Every structure is written in C-alpha cells, then in structure tokens.
Amino acid sequence: MKDTRQKWFKDAKYGLFIHWGLYSLLGGEHKGQKTEHIAEWIMNYLDIPAEEYRELAKSFRGENFSAEDIVRRAKEEWGMQYLVFTSKHHEGFAMWDSKCSDYNVVKASPYGKDVLKEFQLACRKYGMKFCLYYSQAQDWDDPDGYAYGKDNSHKNFRKYMDNKCIPQLKELLTEYGEISILWFDTPMDMKEEESRELIELVKSYQPACIISGRIGNGLGEYLSTGDNFIPRLTYEGDWEVPATLNDTWGFNKDDENWKEPDDILRLLLKIVSRGGNYLLNIGPDGTGKVPERSCEILSEVGKYVRENAEAIFGTKRVDLYPYDLEWAQLTRKDHKLYVHVLRPQMRIELLNVANRVKGAYLVRDGQKLVCRARKICEGDSMVEVDLPADLKRGRKYAVCIELEEEEPIFEPIRG
Template identity: 50%
Template sequence: MIQQWWKDAKFGMFIHWGIYSVPAGEYAGVKTDNIAEWIMHDLRIPIAEYEKFAASFTGEHFDADKIVRFAKECGMKYLVFTAKHHDGFAMYHSKADAYNTSITPYKRDPVRELKNACEKYGIDFGLYYSQAQDWHDPDGCEDGENGEGKDFEKYFKNKCLPQVKELLTDYAPVKLLWFDTPMYMTAEQSKELKDFVLSIQPDCMISGRIGNGLGDYVTTGDNFIPLLPIGYSFEVPATTNHSWGYNKFDSDWISAKKIIRRLVKIVARGGNYLLNVGPRPDGSIPAECTEILKEIGSFLKYNGDSIYATVSIPPYPYDIDWGYFTYKPGKLFIHVFEDLDRVYLLNIHNKPLKAYLLKDKTPLKVKERCTCEGDSSWLIKLPQNRDKDIDRVICVEVEGAELEFEPIKR
C-alpha cells in the first residue's frame, strides 16, 4: 500500500555506506570499472581478504545528526540507508550475524543514530536490505549464478528473515524497506518476505525490487527515467556521480543544473527521486557532493511548492524542449530551464486566474487567445533572468481542480 507521505515527499536521500568504502574502487592495485560497492564481486576478492577491510572502517567523522539536518536543509523528505548491501556486512549491531559494525574500529550503530536523527528533524526513515544477494553467506545469491550447489532457503530462513525482523523491531517504525536484486527468489519466497514484513509493521512500504511484482511501487533501473507518465507510482534511484559507494577515482560529478532538471522531469511524470550520497570510510561526505546538494536545496527553498505533493497529469500534447509541467489542484507550475523572454503554450483548457514567478511572487500577465486552428493559447512574458536561475518556475492559478490539456485538432 502506497502511503501518502511517500506520494507527497518526491525527493529523498539514499546513503550507501559500508566497508566497500575502504578499498574505494581499488584492490591489489587494480581499479574496478564498475560501481564501487560491487568490488568484492567484480574483482573476485576472497571472503577472508574482503573481511580485512572492516579493520580500516573508522567512521570517526560520521555524524548522523549533521547528515539528516543537511538532508532536510536540501529539501529531502525521506532517507534510505544501506543496512546490509550485497557484501553481506550489516551496518548495525545485528544479533543474527556477527559480521557487522561491532567488529570495526567504528563500533557504533549508524542505523540507530540515523533513526534518532530522522525522528528529531521530521524526516521519514527507511532502510535498504539486500534480501537475496549475499556474497559473504555461502548460500546467498550472487550475480551470474543460478543457485546450483546453494541452499538459498537456508540463507533466507537463517539470515535474511532474522535480520529483517531485527530492523523492523529494534528500529521501529521503519517507513520503507528498500529491497534489492531478488535474483532467483521464487514468487512464494517474495510473498513470504512481504507478508513477514507486514506482520511486524503493517504500514511499512516495500520497494519494487522485492521481486515478482509484489512491491508497493515501481523501482526503475538505476538512473533511468520513464519517457512518459506510466500510470502508477514509481521511484528513480540515482547517483550524484557514477558510483553508489565511495569511489576515490570518480570525480565526474553531475551538476546541480542537471540534477534539478532530472528532479523536475521525474516529478512531472509522477515519480519520486531518491538521490544518493556515498560517504568515505571515515563517514564524511565528499565536498563536491555537498555543494551540489546545497544548490538543489536553494532551488527547493523557494520553489518547493512546485515539487512536493504534486500530482501526475496527462502528457502535454506538444514536445517542448525548454521545460516541464508540475501540478497540484488549482495550480499549474511551468518550469522554464532556458533563458526565454516569453512562454507560449497551446491547448490548455483551464482558464488562468493569476500568474507569478514562484520564487518571489513577481506578477506576470497571461494573454489568452484562440488560434486560427481553434486551439486555446497562453502567452506569458518573463522578466530578465538576472539571478541566472537554473529553473524559473511560473505558477498559474487556474479554474478547476483537474488540469485539462486539449488534444491537437485535425
């Protein structure tokens, strides 16, 4: 069941932090050419060697309060933290499996600290859990294998379910469980897992990657945005560079301009945007990443009304390359990403009542007319973009609770 808080939130913070941040994309002089948190799998690091990274996982600069406060300042409404990734290492004090943060110099429980901070700052708290892939457990799934020689049910009963129970009971309430890569889990196993979650926390949402079509919403491919509104709720998990876990070689950061445009595009198509940060082994977030998020936060401070609690609308009948629309009952938000001096739109049925720049309420005039083809049209003149805003958001208050785009006439 999709909860209203999730529908309204639109923008969340993903945090990938684990002992994979220690090698940070390199092992024995070899750089991984894939995402950093997959280094154990991709470079075939033996379990005994990979376990040694725990000794260098210090976390001395990890500050859950600071991170959650920062997420709130950046306009994020929910947070999802990697309680256990595919490497099998639990980022909390698991009683079900000793392979967890208690064996590191860090020793603390970041899940506990983040939960407390989320409660303090009013951020909805979620956890990521790799339910099928577990490269540390001999019976866990691994990419590229079909399960021969493994007793997956043994892993499922002895590690997965007990750890999920810990997370749902010891850190309650968990608003969202973000499962990932179901691999060769059967429909029966996915259903058993879902029923198990709901038996403990009936209001906990479940991501689409639980598998077998049993998620509460669709989780798209990493960094993939649907071309059009797809008619049901979805979430795009995305990176700020090219890796989820910290990679010391990845300095190709995505600009705030591109991320803001992606956020608007996703929301315009009815989805949520879950944007990742990957802390270093000491727990600090790279400065380049924080600067990007600050710029996004500045945009949302003044334009958040055009993002949060908006609703999906029908596709606009024309292809416009300069922007997108978002909507909430009675308000059409026109997002202008190009340096235009006017916006001309056809085929909007609703009558405009009032228009202004959302950032500072600068009033704008909407000139209505009917074209020779019989289509309605709006002409809105814009003032000069002196502040060089990435996205100038026009709010047009309209008649009617529903937005209606007229079809192109033949």
C-alpha cells in the same frame, strides 16, 4: 498499477539514498586492481575471498561520519523528504549491532557504534522519513547467500533465509522504531513464495512499512525503475527512480563524472512531472565523509527545491502535453499548473492549454505577473505570461499559472 496507499510517499517526490559500507574503504581499487564496475560490487567483480574481505572491517573507523549532519543537510539544505540507508548491502556486512551475526559495524569494526540507531535518532529529530535498504537475496559473505554471475546451484538458500535474512529483518523491524520503507534489492532466483514470506514478515511487525518493488516476482507496493532510468511518458501509480550523482553508488575515488546541478534539477522535475519520486544517492568515503562535489550539487539543487517547494511536493502527474518543451518542465496540483522555466525566456508562451486562466504568479515569492489567454491565428489556445525585466535573463524559477478547472489541462493540436 502499483499503489502504496500512503499519502506521504505520493507527496514526497525527493529522497536521499546512502551507500556506505566496507566497500567505501576500497574506493574502487583492491591491491592495485581497479574495478570497471560500480564500486560497491568490488568484492564480487574482483573475486575477493570472503575471509580476505572481512579484514576490511578492522580498518572501518568512520572518523568523519556524522549521521546528524547528513540528515540535517538533506532536510534543511537539500530539500529531501525521506532517507534510505544501506543497512546490509550484498557484501553481507551489517551496519547495526546484529545479534545473529558478529560480522557487523559494532562488533567487528573500531567504529563500534550502531549506524542505524544514529540515523534513526537524526531522522526523528529533523522530521525525515527513515527507510532501510536490505539485500535479501545476495550475500557474498554467507556461503548460502546468492551471488550474481556465480554458481549458486550448490547453495542452500533456505538455510541463509532462516539463519540470517529473516532474523536480521526481525531486528530491523523491532529495534529501530518506525521503518517507512524496506528497500529490497536484486531478488535473483527467489521464488514467489519466498518473496511473499518476507512481505508477510514485514507487515506482521510494521503494517505501514512500504515494500519496494525489488522484493521480486512482480510484488512490492511501488515500481522501482532501473537504476537511472526514467519512464518516457507519464506513468500511473506509485514509482521511484533510484539514481546516482556520478557513475557509482558506493564511493569511488576515481569517479569524477559528476552530473551538473542543472542536469539533476531537470531530471528531478521530469520525474515529478511524470508522477514519480527521485531517490538520489550519495556515497560517503571510508571515513564517512560525503564527497564535496556531492554536497555542492545537492546544495545548489536544494536552493531551487526549497524556494519552489509548493510546485514540487504534493504535486500530481501531468497529462501528456502535446509539445516537447526544451526550456521548461511542468508540474501540477488541482487548479494549478506550474511552469519550471529552465532557460532564459523573454516571455512564457504555452500553446494548447485548455482551461481558462485566472492568474499567474512567481512561486518563490508570490509576485503577481501579467497573464493573458488568447487564440492564435491557427485557432489554438495560448497562455502568455509576461516576465519582469529582471527575470528575462534569469533561470531556474517556477511560474505558477492558476487554472479555473482541474480537467482537462491541455487540448489537442488543431493542425
């Protein structure tokens, strides 16, 4: 079981992932050829030579980018609690003023400003946990960095580690204040001792910095699931689902396969119910502008999250309920069970709730509701909550049922 031993991560539940780099300029297409894969991998999948790909930096102006606006909206409007930014993706381009490689946003692009410093200051201003993604094994620009699906047998990976990976990690850990998570990715053929070396490096500078599960070799302090994959059942320990709003991470101008706000809310509540965190991605375009549809979806979901924050943040995983509720998701705290009603209901009926019920109220405004516990004719327990007339056709609100005991929450079906 993975354990970060950090309360903030266990309570956070909802974070913002940001993929922004040179790949954002291409938007999924290079010289008339479109990638059939995720857009930030375009260099790898279309076999763009490093020297040709580097030319993109000369066009990276970020004229519509605002770290402060993104962080403010994420915290105040979208309801997110932590931010993970791609400091260096597999393309090898550093989004800060790296001293060990001039291939970075300050020295090689007309944008000329340190993106990480901008995010660091904005996160401090708005009380957002500042976390960084770093591709530790893949680096398609460095001749000795790994590349997925390519021949890596001739590469001196140790040389890449010593000359780029480790020096850049030291920069991140010493020049940008508190880093709450270092989000590593795609360890490829890294040996266990190499993964441990990076963990020890991080902890030597920032002991409280959490190491993501993708450091490799079964190490890391929490489980990072597969992209957009949710554990089927409740899962013990600390874990996180990295996920997209459409089908890609980096900006793709042709990807209009957006999830609906209702889908995102349902996924968030399902993950929280099972004990995990939801790290949801945006991919600004080459100018730094966040796609409008991303903002619209996140704002609609954020309204629910902010109104029902008590029933989302700081909650615990819910034990396996004996029934599959298509109309609701359940979250909990000690002595409280939250019912997130996602479809219109005449009344709320919960079978096989084992605890005595003290009361029920509407989370978003504290309105007390009529609530009763009884036995049905088969002998199973049932909790009923009457909904006011104006809510019977409403949707997306959380009803809190306060329980007298913490355990057990549910009882088995008597059959």
